[in-house]
Amino acid sequence: MPMRKTILVACGTAVATSTVVAKSIEEILRDRGMDVITRQCKASEVPSMITGVDLVVTTTPLPGNLGVPVIQTLAFLTGIGKEAVIEQIIQALKL
Amino acid sequence: MNILDFLVPGSVALHFTATDSKEVITHLGKLLLDAGYVRETFVEAALDRESRLPTGLPLSGEVNAAIPHTEVEHVLKPGLAMATLSKPVTFQNMVSPGEAVPCRLVFVMALDQPKAQIEMLQEIAVILQNPAIIKRLMAAGDFEDIRAAFSNGHS
Numbered sequence A: 001m002p003m004r005k006t007i008l009v010a011c012g013t014a015v016a017t018s019t020v021v022a023k024s025i026e027e028i029l030r031d032r033g034m035d036v037i038t039r040q041c042k043a044s045e046v047p048s049m050i051t052g053v054d055l056v057v058t059t060t061p062l063p064g065n066l067g068v069p070v071i072q073t074l075a076f077l078t079g080i081g082k083e084a085v086i087e088q089i090i091q092a093l094k095l
Numbered sequence B: 001m002n003i004l005d006f007l008v009p010g011s012v013a014l015h016f017t018a019t020d021s022k023e024v025i026t027h028l029g030k031l032l033l034d035a036g037y038v039r040e041t042f043v044e045a046a047l048d049r050e051s052r053l054p055t056g057l058p059l060s061g062e063v064n065a066a067i068p069h070t071e072v073e074h075v076l077k078p079g080l081a082m083a084t085l086s087k088p089v090t091f092q093n094m095v096s097p098g099e100a101v102p103c104r105l106v107f108v109m110a111l112d113q114p115k116a117q118i119e120m121l122q123e124i125a126v127i128l129q130n131p132a133i134i135k136r137l138m139a140a141g142d143f144e145d146i147r148a149a150f151s152n153g154h155s
Helices: A017-031 A043-049 A082-093 B021-034 B042-052 B118-128 B131-139 B143-152
Strands: A005-011 A036-042 A055-058 A070-072 B007-016 B079-092 B100-110
Touching: A005 A017, A005 A043, A005 A082, A017 A036, A017 A082, A017 B118, A036 A043, A043 A055, A055 A082, A070 A082, B007 B021, B007 B143, B021 B042, B021 B079, B021 B100, B100 B118, B100 B131, B118 B131, B131 B143
Parallel strands: A005 A036, A005 A055, A055 A070, B007 B079
Antiparallel strands: B079 B100
16 A cells, blocks of 8 residues: 555644645545545644645645645635645645 | 534624624624623634634635634634625635635634534535525524524535
C-alpha cells in the first residue's frame, strides 16, 4: 500500500471551519477509495505545520511560497465548484 | 443532528434592517449575551475577528451568507444566532478579503470548544448549499416558519 498523503487544512481560527472542510475532504475521497490524512490549523500556523504535508487546502488567504501546492476554496462550505476542487486535490496529490 | 438543536429561539432576527455588518454582528451577539450563551467580550471579539478574518460566503443563489464567529474563550455554551436582512449588508469574502459580498443571511456561531461543535457548521453548510431552504428562510415571518424550513430540509 502506498504511503498516505497528508493534507493540511487551514482557516481563520481553527475553531470550526477547517474541521468541517477536513471531514468533508476525507469523506469524499474515502468514497472514491482514496485514503488521506488531514491536519487542521489556523492560517497563521501554516508555516510551522508544513513539514510532511503534501497539500494545503485553505478557506482564508495564506502567505506565499510554502513549498507545497495550495488550494484556496470555499467549495466545502458553499458547494460551489466542489467537484472541480476535488479533481484539483486528486491531481495535486497524484492519487 | 439538526440545526434547530443549536439555534437559540430568542436569538433569531427576521427581516432585520441594518446599515452594515457591524450592526448585524452586534445585534446577534447581544441576543446571545442576553440568552446567556456568550460573555460580555463576545461582540467586540467577533467584530475584531470579522475585520481581520472575514466570513462572507458567496452562494450559488441570489442570497449570500456570512458566518461570523470568534475564539472559544468568549463563549459560555454552544449556540447559534441567525438574521435574515431586509436589504443586503456588505461582508468581505472569507477566501479573498478584498472582495465585497452583499449578504442577506447571517449566522453567528457561539462555539465553546475548538473542533467540538462542528456539527453546527456542518448543518449550516448543508443549508448554504440548498437554495430552496434559503428561499424559505428569507420568506420566514416567525420562528415557526424557520422551524418548518429547517425541518423540511432534513429527512
